[in-house]
Every structure is written in C-alpha cells, then in structure tokens.
Amino acid sequence: MAMMAVSSGMALKSSVCVGKSDFMGKTALRQSAAPSSSKTNVSFTIKAAGYDDELVKTAKSIASPGRGILAMDESNATCGLRLASIGLENTEANRQAYRQLLVQTPGLGEYISGAILFEETLYQSTTDGKKMVDVLVDQKIVPGIKVDKGLVPLAGSNNESWCQGLDGLSSRTAAYYKQGARFAKWRTVISIPNGPSELAVQEAAWGLARYAAISQDSGLVPIVEPEILLDGEHGIDRTLEIASKVWAATFHYLAQNNVLFEGILLKPSMVTPGAGCKERATPEEVAKYTLNLLRRRVPPAVPGIMFLSGGQSEVEATLNLNAMNQSPNPWHVSFSYARALQNSVLKTWKGQPENVEAAQKALLIRAKANSLAQLGKYSAEGEAEEAKKGMFVEGYTY
Numbered sequence: 001m002a003m004m005a006v007s008s009g010m011a012l013k014s015s016v017c018v019g020k021s022d023f024m025g026k027t028a029l030r031q032s033a034a035p036s037s038s039k040t041n042v043s044f045t046i047k048a049a050g051y052d053d054e055l056v057k058t059a060k061s062i063a064s065p066g067r068g069i070l071a072m073d074e075s076n077a078t079c080g081l082r083l084a085s086i087g088l089e090n091t092e093a094n095r096q097a098y099r100q101l102l103v104q105t106p107g108l109g110e111y112i113s114g115a116i117l118f119e120e121t122l123y124q125s126t127t128d129g130k131k132m133v134d135v136l137v138d139q140k141i142v143p144g145i146k147v148d149k150g151l152v153p154l155a156g157s158n159n160e161s162w163c164q165g166l167d168g169l170s171s172r173t174a175a176y177y178k179q180g181a182r183f184a185k186w187r188t189v190i191s192i193p194n195g196p197s198e199l200a201v202q203e204a205a206w207g208l209a210r211y212a213a214i215s216q217d218s219g220l221v222p223i224v225e226p227e228i229l230l231d232g233e234h235g236i237d238r239t240l241e242i243a244s245k246v247w248a249a250t251f252h253y254l255a256q257n258n259v260l261f262e263g264i265l266l267k268p269s270m271v272t273p274g275a276g277c278k279e280r281a282t283p284e285e286v287a288k289y290t291l292n293l294l295r296r297r298v299p300p301a302v303p304g305i306m307f308l309s310g311g312q313s314e315v316e317a318t319l320n321l322n323a324m325n326q327s328p329n330p331w332h333v334s335f336s337y338a339r340a341l342q343n344s345v346l347k348t349w350k351g352q353p354e355n356v357e358a359a360q361k362a363l364l365i366r367a368k369a370n371s372l373a374q375l376g377k378y379s380a381e382g383e384a385e386e387a388k389k390g391m392f393v394e395g396y397t398y
C-alpha cells in the first residue's frame, strides 16, 4: 500500500495511480493522536472498491455454517486419471457424465456452498442442455473456477516448481465472471524434501498475491492455496516451520498487492507429518498444530479457511477437520476437498448409469460428514472401510 505522510496539517489530495485506471487512488485521511500544535495528518492511498461489497458477500456465503467447498476442478489430464481408475476412457462425454452426476446430486447445497470447476465444466451443459453453472446456482452453490495453468519446473531451484497463469489472467477472470463464476482458485505447491528454497517460497507467495489482486479486480473471490505437499519423511514440527514461513510470505505480498482480506478464502494444507514419517499424528495433534499456525499467521479479517485433503483418507480428513472445530475459531474453518469427497463416489459409480443414484448418495454421505465436522459434531462410527484408505500420491499434480 502506498503511504504518504503529510506534515503541517496539510492533506495532500492528489490521486495516485497504481498502473490501472480502476485503481482510483482514493485518498483517505487519518488524524494523528499528537497534540494539535504539532498536528500531523497521515494520508494513505487505498484501492477503489469496485467489487468490494460483492466480494465480501460472496466470501461470507461460501464460508457459511455447516458448509464447505466441493473441489471438482481436476484438469482434463487429472480427470482422465480418475476415470481410468474405474476403467473409463478420458472423453469429453465421460467427463460431462461424471461432473453432471456431482452437480445434480439432490440436496447437495445443504452441505456444499461452493464448487470449483475446471474451465471445460464452466462452459459445459448437462446432457439435457442445462448449463452446469445454472444447476449449481439452483442448488444455492456458488460456482468457482480454477484459473492457474499448472506447475512447471522452477529454473534455478532445487528441482522445485512454480505455478503459471498470470499472463492474460485479467481477461480470463473477466470472462469467467461473465460466465457465472464468483470465486477462483490458484494452487501452487511447496515441497519440503526439496528445500524448500527461498526462491520457491517467494515465487509461490508472489504469484498467489498477484493472482488474488487480479481476481478481486474482476469480482472473483480468490482462494489462496499454497499447498505444502505431504511428500517426505519429516515430522510435524518441520511442517509447521515451513508452513509458517510460507504463510508469512504469502500475507506479506497479499498486503503489498492491496488485496482485500475480507474478500479472500484460504486453502491451506493441514499441518501433519510427512507421508513417509513413521510417527503419525492424532486428529487432536493435527488440530493443535494447524490452529497454532493459523492463529499466528492469518488475520481474523479473513472469513474462511477451507482445507485441502492432500491425499489423506476421506475419514482422516473429516476427523482432522472435526478436531479443529471443537472450540470457536476467528474464521470459518471448513473443507475444500477433491479426493476426500470424490473417492467413494467414483468407486460407487464405476461409469454405470444404474449406479448414478448410489454414487450421489455416496457424495451426500461425505458432504454431510464434513458438514458435521465443520460444526464439530462428527463421529467416524459406522464409516465404510473404503473411506479409511489413504490416497497419497507422490508429487501429485492437479
């Protein structure tokens, strides 16, 4: 934020342009607490509030009690892997059938407040010609869109990666808003065993902040997602140390880019031991570490923390979320799971039309379990064995 100190009680009213015409450089004044004889007015530039009210409203409605996000934004390549796991070909028709099954699940809006879509789905209709976006809106689910362009090797780093997608982003976010999206997602990753290098952390944080500012400028609530990968044999303390660094850098750059904190959502990884660590953590330990991290790093202005599942089993992800909601938090603490909501659904569906209803029931079971966990009222009693199987994949891409 550009700051200007103005002495002798004179307020400098000039507007400061920050690159674009829609950054109006409105000047606000603040009276200092100094005695009137040496009165000093401090003037600082703030961002024009084009979409601010709407952003705050959208973020609040996604972060509403007992609800969370269904992440169904697998790229076509990743969706292909999911389909292959049940013996289906990666065709547009099969992707449409699967995504249609998800969004048409009766009653889904009771537990799901937002759905992250891949670009193909944002512009796709169901087989009866209704836009997927409209199906979601009718369910009172806010449509969102994955806007990053995926990970590529970060030159000069220790075999780490960075996330592409800033070039041309503002025209894409404007078009996505027009198409009905109201929030966005950008997933970048940090690998603990590969370093992480200062370079990778800075790059991840800066990219997230630029993306967040651009999304807000187009009326989309940005989900800020620096995923700390589960890969590695490190213990939970090392994860906490790295996550603290990553979130410090991320908030530093979010502030520097004038991002409105009331109009963002966070998508962190839970603080857990690495997938290869022999010492496992209980849900209570995960909750304690994760909430400590959040309290130290995340301002209460942020309305919602929507966790990713990152390869945990469906039940593990739900138990951990439940443990985090045993006492009140300054933010809505909820879920934005892909694998931990979809695994049983896919296995039940198997690509067979006669299984659609059962698969939708499986989705509702997971959505309801996580809704209860958001309220701190979940119990794993009676959960199926399948839901307890971990889904960790080394070096997972989305």
Ligand code: 13P
Binding pocket: 071, 072, 073, 116, 185, 187, 225, 308, 309, 310, 311, 336, 337, 338, 339, 340, 398
């Ligand atoms: P998982 O819950 O499968 O880790 O997905 C995270 C994600 O970023 C999806 O949008």
